[in-house]
Amino acid sequence: MSQTLPTPRFDTFPRYEELTQLLFAYAQARPNLVSVRSIGKSHEGRDIWIAVLTNTATGADLDKPAFWADGNIHAAELTACTTCLYYLHDLLSRYGADAQVTQLLDTRVVYLVPRLNPDGAELALAERPRHIRSSTRRYPYDEEPVDGLCIEDVDGDGRILTMRVPDPHGGYKKHDGDPRLMVPREPGEFGGEYYRLMPEGFIRNHDGLTIQVNRDPEGLDLNRNFPADWRQEFQQTGAGPYPTSEPEVRAMVDFITGHPNIGAAISFHTYSGVILRPCGTRSDDDMTPEDLWSYKRFSQLGEKATGYPAISIWHDFKYHPKETVSGTQDWVYEHLGALFWVVELWSPNREAGIEGYKWIDWFRDHPVEDDLKLLAWSDQQCDGQAHVDWRPFLHPQLGAVEIGGWDKMNYWRNPPPQLREREAARFPAWMNQIALSLPRLELLRTEVRALGPDSWRVRLAVANSGYLSAAVTARAREREVVRGVMFEILLPPDPEVSLIGGRPRFEGPHLEGHGPKSSQLNFLPTEHITGDRAVAEWIVRAPKGTRVSLSAHAARAGTVRTEVTLD
Incomplete structure (x- = not known):
């Protein structure tokens, strides 16, 4: 039986214990929609909590396309945590009443890490605060200044x-x-x-x-500790001794690489009131054009939904004209080929x-x-x-x-208390739109045709119902971090049953999404009208009435499973 949702205060910043209690209160109130897990521990030993939001009745989270959002990687950027908590509350409040949110949690999963850096946030919220950049670990030297x-x-x-x-x-x-x-x-x-x-x-x-x-003395910048384009301290202040040396970053990297269903992500920071898109280390001219077009399309949607301008990190948001800025966005897009934005909340x-x-x-x-x-x-x-x-x-x-x-x-x-909720409220609609645009594998049909008294042709047809391709980006295919649809047939352990045509598991094509590649007035003919569909076929020898299991899986589009009876 559902309990009343917690009523958080968005005008105050929770300390770690309060944040922990709040997250578990949501999980207790809506156990069918949210669970709370630890993705690792911080430098001081605090759990880094993730809220996993999906309707468990429609499948496990790993079987669904996923959207990631995190906040508060930098110690004093506390409104980033508030924005994640607001999104959590908004999704759970609207489920069952709002068709878009219901569709989202029924068909996809949202991974939310409100506070990636709990140690730094605790220091920023102390009675006598200190506003360091990131982790509380001393770096690069473990010693007090003498003067x-x-x-x-x-x-x-x-x-x-x-x-x-x-x-x-x-x-x-x-x-x-x-x-x-x-x-x-x-x-x-x-x-x-x-x-x-x-x-x-x-x-x-x-x-x-x-x-x-x-x-x-705590000189780390966790956002410079990610693997992509990692550079030493003399080139990137706070980079750490080696990529993912810091437990907070390693926890995020381990989780995302262990969850290849994540196709898009946002990291919330403060401040400037802008949406930042890749790349941070190279110009638009050097990006894969198809990905650049996709980034611009979704960034424009972000501008419309939030009122924040969307700009390029390389072209518009360098700390120094001769320097490049790398971080989470470069790793998630450059290495993994998932869409990624950094949002700098709030503009005084x-x-x-x-x-x-x-x-x-x-x-x-x-x-x-x-x-x-x-x-x-x-x-x-x-x-x-x-x-x-x-x-x-x-x-x-x-x-x-x-x-x-x-x-x-x-x-x-951070905004003054009375404006924090307003800033956070700008983003759920855009995040929902991104998440609902992710690829999603759906079952089109199954076919069983008798070829003889004990032989059968079995076919499984699937489609990508999402706007984005099953790979999400061209970068993902370039880096070979995703495969085409993986088809598999499982036969019962019966000596009278065997596969006589086709392989038990094989890779099919990369599926396109329904997002148009050009306008209707394009002078070039359209190719692959049904590029969103794929069909697998096997020949099975088995007695009539035998049941076999079929599945199709695309890492970022999810998994479909079904059974057919040979008759």
Whole structure:
């Protein structure tokens, strides 16, 4: 008997124990639709939970095409976890009432990992938080810094802000129109009141003159630890000592490679308010055209459903014009040939009415008018908390300073509480559309024809009812990570029964999907009108009335099984 679904709060971020209890409460309320498993343990020994969503009455998850979504691989990007939880709740709430969701969970499976990095999230949610990039494992060196500024919450208010210190050689000054706002000193400018700005933190072995900001001793970036285009630390900060060296990444890689039914995936991050598509390491001109067209088609659907622009990582989202960015998206698409997107949730710029900004470039340089818009947004929409008023503080090493400025954790890396559910609610419709476009193997018909008193021709016809091909991408076929439809016949262990024509198991063709390859006005003739269908045939010697089992399997399109009686 079904129980009432949990009612999660999407305006707060759950700690690990609360998240665990919530996931198991969903499984208890809808055991026919969701189960919770551990895909591995984190560096500190926490289970990394996955929610498996499918109607178990219509088959096991491995027999169905699958969609993967994960969040919170980066410690402080907590809205990514919220978005996965929102999707979980939305699917379970709508099943049985919404035809699309019901069709999805009856015919496909969704694998959801709300928090891939539980250790880092716990640190970000601590009473005195620290906002590291990813894992809490010390890297590349297991030692404390001997000097320099260590970023942390020095005044105990639960936030990590900015310290400003008066200094005639400082590079910042108060804005003339609003002294709360610190703006860069102009080239050649002298004679004013200037400040040095530095992250909130304590300084070890301060000499009274020089300050360097220490890198976090936990210097890993789990998103740089995936196998595709892995590069050493001097080329990719946080990459780890070798690909999949980190247990969180290894757990994800092991699960996905052990579940070849996964044909599409999304990884949620924060922030920028964009949908990022591959490739991260090469241009569109170097991609397989058919895959690029598919990516653009589904990305446009994402733009329409979410309001987020969809852009190329290589062309539009580099941290530096001379660098490439690799990670989950490269491994899932480049190595496995599954569709993959990274979603950077949340754009404070857009909330403040800033339009036409260039994603990464904006952080390097932008007009002061943008800062004023953001300050007005803080005042009017965030009760003045996105930009915290400066207040005096007696720093143990620096003396009299002021602490304030932008609260990057709660208003930049993540939306303010009242907007978190709204951001998460943008995505279920698009994810449903992707999942329902995955290939799906269906039984068309079986045929049994007598060829003699004890010989029979047996035929099994199947079709791919999905929009996408059974391989999902051309890349998957290029990399030979998928096979065509595998047909198999199982005969009863009877000496009077034998296979006299055909092989007991063989590979059939790769099945196309029903997605059109071109418009109706294409001047080239269409090939393979029934490229979505395949037929297997065997000749069996057996007494009349014998039952034989038939099956067809395509890794990303699922499995069909049936029995026929020879009569």
